[in-house]
Amino acid sequence: MIEGRVWTFGDDVNTDVIMPGKYLNMRNPAELAPYIMEGLDPDFARKAKPGDVLVAGKNFGCGSSRETAPAGLHAFGIGAVIAVSFARIFLRNAINIGLPVLECAEAARALAGGDRVTVDVTTGAILDAATGRRWHAAPFPETLQALIREGGLVPYVRRRLAGGTR
Amino acid sequence: MGMTITEKIIAAHASRAAVAPGEFVTVRVDLAMGNDLSTAGAIGVLRKMEARRVFDPDKVVIVFDHVVPAKDIAAATMLTAVRAWVREQGLPHVYDEGRQGIAHVVLPEQGFALPGDLIIGGDSHTCTYGAVGAFSAGVGHTDLAGVLALGETWLKVPASQRFVYHGTPGRFVMGKDLILATLGRITIDGARYEAMEFAGPAIERLGMSDRLTMCNMAIEAGAKSGIIAPDDVTLEYVRPRARRAFTPYRSDPDARYAAEHEFDVGRLRPMVAKPFSPDNVVPVDEVAGTRLDQVFIGSCTNAKLEDLRVAAAILKGRKAHPYTRLIVIPASTWIWQQALREGLLEIFSEAGAAVSTPTCGACFGGHMGILGRNEVCLSTSNRNFVGRMGDPTAQSYLANPAVAAASAIKGAIAAPDEVL
Numbered sequence: 001m002i003e004g005r006v007w008t009f010g011d012d013v014n015t016d017v018i019m020p021g022k023y024l025n026m027r028n029p030a031e032l033a034p035y036i037m038e039g040l041d042p043d044f045a046r047k048a049k050p051g052d053v054l055v056a057g058k059n060f061g062c063g064s065s066r067e068t069a070p071a072g073l074h075a076f077g078i079g080a081v082i083a084v085s086f087a088r089i090f091l092r093n094a095i096n097i098g099l100p101v102l103e104c105a106e107a108a109r110a111l112a113g114g115d116r117v118t119v120d121v122t123t124g125a126i127l128d129a130a131t132g133r134r135w136h137a138a139p140f141p142e143t144l145q146a147l148i149r150e151g152g153l154v155p156y157v158r159r160r161l162a163g164g165t166r
Numbered sequence: 167m168g169m170t171i172t173e174k175i176i177a178a179h180a181s182r183a184a185v186a187p188g189e190f191v192t193v194r195v196d197l198a199m200g201n202d203l204s205t206a207g208a209i210g211v212l213r214k215m216e217a218r219r220v221f222d223p224d225k226v227v228i229v230f231d232h233v234v235p236a237k238d239i240a241a242a243t244m245l246t247a248v249r250a251w252v253r254e255q256g257l258p259h260v261y262d263e264g265r266q267g268i269a270h271v272v273l274p275e276q277g278f279a280l281p282g283d284l285i286i287g288g289d290s291h292t293c294t295y296g297a298v299g300a301f302s303a304g305v306g307h308t309d310l311a312g313v314l315a316l317g318e319t320w321l322k323v324p325a326s327q328r329f330v331y332h333g334t335p336g337r338f339v340m341g342k343d344l345i346l347a348t349l350g351r352i353t354i355d356g357a358r359y360e361a362m363e364f365a366g367p368a369i370e371r372l373g374m375s376d377r378l379t380m381c382n383m384a385i386e387a388g389a390k391s392g393i394i395a396p397d398d399v400t401l402e403y404v405r406p407r408a409r410r411a412f413t414p415y416r417s418d419p420d421a422r423y424a425a426e427h428e429f430d431v432g433r434l435r436p437m438v439a440k441p442f443s444p445d446n447v448v449p450v451d452e453v454a455g456t457r458l459d460q461v462f463i464g465s466c467t468n469a470k471l472e473d474l475r476v477a478a479a480i481l482k483g484r485k486a487h488p489y490t491r492l493i494v495i496p497a498s499t500w501i502w503q504q505a506l507r508e509g510l511l512e513i514f515s516e517a518g519a520a521v522s523t524p525t526c527g528a529c530f531g532g533h534m535g536i537l538g539r540n541e542v543c544l545s546t547s548n549r550n551f552v553g554r555m556g557d558p559t560a561q562s563y564l565a566n567p568a569v570a571a572a573s574a575i576k577g578a579i580a581a582p583d584e585v586l
Binding site for chain 2: 020038039042059062063065087089097147152156158
């Protein structure tokens, strides 16, 4: 269960603003954390706190495939990203590394910066305790749910290799 | 029911007779591509996966392109780790400094990306290889590690949108203009999670360089892949360089599309994407006169030999404006050498350009042409997001190499017919 403050962003937030190119050769995610969302708000990492929730419009994470974008958000401790929709590569990357992502247009449109939400990333339930508003993110297809249950791609591949399937 | 070329390639790699959009399938890959950055990321993930060997060294291509020659100490450290891993794995297909190029230009050029292939690469512009009739999609470095370990990955079969181009483009109208016009119409998420299939008489007349440019920017509409069915132009390009046998596919006449779009390229002007999105597209004439601090001719999108020839034909005997920096970065070592032999590099240098060895560099704000505060650039690359090429206050316009060359001479955005 995640509980945090909402920070809102618009449509088509690209990975260049989530994690600018100058940080691409940093390999340790912890080093990336101070720079998240720098392209849109250079002070974001000083204002936000671990557990906080990003809420955005359509096509979140479009553009470059850089995994430093979700890795930076994850290392910072961003609790979840709720969006109307996600760009394909960002969605795969987030699921692979265990950054909770929820597609829920209703919540994404209703929530405002400063709201506090509780997110159950396993069920997709989103609750605004102050007002009692509730939403439910669309469940991911079974293939992705299985990957999420397993803890991401690393444990999945490790199990496959250990099982001798390759 | 008929299938699209994309569905046929995915079905063949999933050992299925047929697949339909929305299905999840596991596919075998013919080729896995890692660049310097994504390979560095994947190496750490492979260790966590306890994967000691790549699935098949012959099906892996590693291309150093983003930060070569090492742009700083962190990059040097990273490149050292990639080189050590490549040697430990005994990988045969490695393009390091001196042979380097931008992966998306190197793979087709060196005969790795072939019709009917299923290719996964650790870079968003991996969709470029659709130009040879391959299904090809970009992933992050964890997915790349998974592919390197297993030789397979999961895919959601994408719905396809068909883009049909009619007419004969005018002088200085290139593949870049067709794809920019397309992005302007369907916008930055107009093909999200879908395949873009380019077809029609204007595509059939297009050379491989322009086709590569078009498929390269499919990701700019959110697409998983871009593709053009192989024809005589493709086969003429592919046959002399193919490293393996290959299987060309075509869409069935009764294949289903999520949407179909028609374009008349006969009336198309050279197009420009204004800051801060590649879908913010207008004809060049609407922004002509915009002062420029820098012109960048480079990137996986538009620094192929044909692109350099177009730019050089305009720059020959002329000079870049004294207040405008011109940077030319050929996309591969082979192109660099060919441009040297043809005298193109001399033309650029005489025009006042800084000409460098191949790198993605300036395109992603990494090195070799970073923009400062409030600077304005016109670039032949693919993205102009806030901060993409440097300072967040800098602005980038995207255009074809002819517009770039003309604009460098004028010191301001210009249509090529203005300077010739």
